[in-house]
């Protein structure tokens with residue numbers, strides 16, 4: 001879908017499950033820091049906040065609904081931004097565990113990963129020697145034997161438990177071209193209603209690489225499969241983040257930034273916050289003549305149920 005002349009939705013992914021506290025002091029893991037950075041990102045122009053939880057005491061990834069509840073009410077009280085909860089979980093979680101926080105708080109959106117794949121951060125472990133917490137090194141190194149499991153049965157389970165029962169709209173995370181075909185199959189059997197929202201993801205080790213030719217190919221494939229029945233956004237991992245967001249916007253897409261996807265603000269320079277990345281992409285997009293969507297405009301573009309329907 002070309003989406004020319006429409007507003008651009010900035011999603012900001014605040015902390016994720018890829019990076020660890022040693023890598024950047026700016027990566028938030030305490031609930032008050034996740035809340036503060038999310039609110040600041042929304043004030044800087046993010047219409048959608050993609051959120052993971054972490055254990056407050058050591059920053060390891062958490063899918064405990066109680067940990068989400070330590071920051072979600074603060075975010076809701078301070079911003080109108082759309083809350084999008086991750087269902088990605090950590091290296092060992094089942095799909096039942098991964099969707100439990102969303103079942104508890106019934107957000108407007110959640111992520112939904114559209115295929116099983118290698119998903120590895122192990123090369124990052126070689127860049128650090130002194131770790132802030134003792135779980136970090138093993139977490140990263142063990143990801144080389146991790147299969148990020150998202151079978152058709154898992155996807156159908158999430159569609160039923162979150163989509164049907166909670167009217168949650170999905171950020172369909174597609175890390176490779178095959179994931180688009182998985183989504184098409186799921187739509188054909190009635191799992192998801194148009195317009196779907198697809199996040200094209202580039203540069204994860206295990207997914208399609210961060211080459212602009214791949215973005216063009218993903219977009220062309222999605223056009224063929226979904227016609228005008230989809231909205232799309234792009235995230236480039238690491239150094240690809242801003243270039244890919246800018247290119248996506250030029251091609252008619254929405255964009256995602258945030259410390260989940262990259263810890264940097266420019267080559268070799270760590271970002272000081274999520275809001276700094278939002279401010280940067282917003283400035284670039286506005287300089288190029290694009291308009292940024294407010295949260296309510298994002299709700300309309302994506303067909304969301306509304307902030308009054310969440311339970312946090």
Ligand code: KMH
Pocket residue numbers: 016017086087088089090091111112113119148173
């Ligand atoms: N847990 C990672 C392997 C998402 O937010 O849905 C991927 C992930 C993506 O968490």
Ligand code: ZN
Pocket residue numbers: 013016017050052086088111260
């Ligand atoms: Zn995520």
